[in-house]
Structures are given as structure tokens and as C-alpha cells.
Amino acid sequence: MATGLLTSEASEQIVTTCRTAIGDSLRSVTYFTRDDYEQMYLREDLERDADLATFIGHEWRGFKTTQTAYEGSELGAYDYTIRVFENGFLVRVTNDREGVFVTTDGLTVKDFEEVATALDSFLSEREIS
Template sequence: MDSGLLPDEIAERIVTTSRTAVGDSLRSVTYFTRDDFEQLYLRSDLERDADLSTFIGHEWRGFKTAQTAYEGSELGDYRYTIRVFDNGFLIRVTSDREGVFATTDGLTMKDFEEVATALRSVLAERDRP
């Protein structure tokens, strides 16, 4: 699984963290930076036909735009994004240098909070020296 973006251990941890938080509702997990990405998990009943490079460009720009737009607002710090689609959801958790988005079937807000908190923790550990 090691593509040079992530060591196998971190990639497996991201997938395990997502699967633990979301269970069988998890559809896919993709790690990304501003310049590259790697799909870490795709549920076996789904086809590998999504245009991930377009998703990544949009999600990276979306993070930067949201972070800047809401900076200093009474809402507090930006934490994560949930996108709702006809066939599922996308949750994006991003730091200044990397991010993860996971796609899921239906979840509750509590489920989204759990997966976002868990993924933010994994990304934060990578930022520590």
C-alpha cells in the first residue's frame, strides 16, 4: 500500500480508525495532500471509477476557502466538512498540509463527529515532531 505519501502503518491506521468509527457504512477512504492522493480503502461492492483527482482539487480548495472565510467568526474554529449526496455522504478532515476524506452510507451526526475526531487525531499525531 505504501505509495510514498504515507507509510503503511499510518495508512492502515487511518482505514482502521475510519472503519471503527463508521463500521460497514464506510464506502471509501482517501488520503490527500495539495499535490497528490492515495485511495486507502474502497468497499468491495463499489467500483473504482470515481474521478479522485477532481475530488482532491475541490476538497483542498474547499478547505482553504472555508478556513479563511470563517476565521475569527463567532462560530469558532473550522473543524470538518460533511457533504450530502443522493447515494451517501462525504466527510473531509484537513490540516494545513494533508487531509482525509471518507465516503459513507447514511450516518448520524454523532457518527460523523466520532470519525472526524478520530481522523483529526491521526493527522495531528503526524504533525508532531
């Protein structure tokens, strides 16, 4: 399924990466740039009523704000963000050009690290291309 933003192979690679790391706890996968987005996966039991355009705007600004705010701190470079909600979690992995956010049911910190590292590798490989 080519989205216009990604080739079908790249889209499939992101979803497979997330499914492998998260399993049945995966709720959704959305790829985004500053100007556009594509939801690549939504679990069957969930409704398609999320305001993704607003989410993307917030996540993009959130990345830029976080990156700038902590730049040069003793914490080191920004890696990824975990947001905790009543009914699940959102993990955002972003670079200067693009990002992916994944929503999940409950996971362990190790699970978050695994999916974030895999997505970061994917995005880094795309920067080289």
C-alpha cells in the same frame, strides 16, 4: 501497503480508525495532500471510476476557502466538513498540509463526529512528528 505518501502503518491506522467508527457503512477512504492522493480503501461493491483528482482539487480549495471565510467568526475554528449526496455522504478532515476524506452510507451526527475527531487526532499527531 506503503503508498509513498504514507507508511503502511499510517495507512492501516487511518483505515482501521474509519472502519471502527463507521463499520459497514464505510464506502471509501482517501488520504491527500495539496499535490497528491492515495485511495486507501474502497468497499468491494463499488466501482473504481471516481475522478479522485478532481475531488481532491475541490476538497483542497474548499478547505482553504472555508478556513479563510470563517476565520475569526463567532463560530470558532474550522473542524471538518460533511457533504450530503443522494447516495451517501462525504466527510473531510483537513489541516494545512494534508487531509482525509471518507465516503459513507447513511450515518448519524454522532458517527460523523467520532470519525472526524479520530482523523483529526491522527493528522495532528503527524504535525508534531
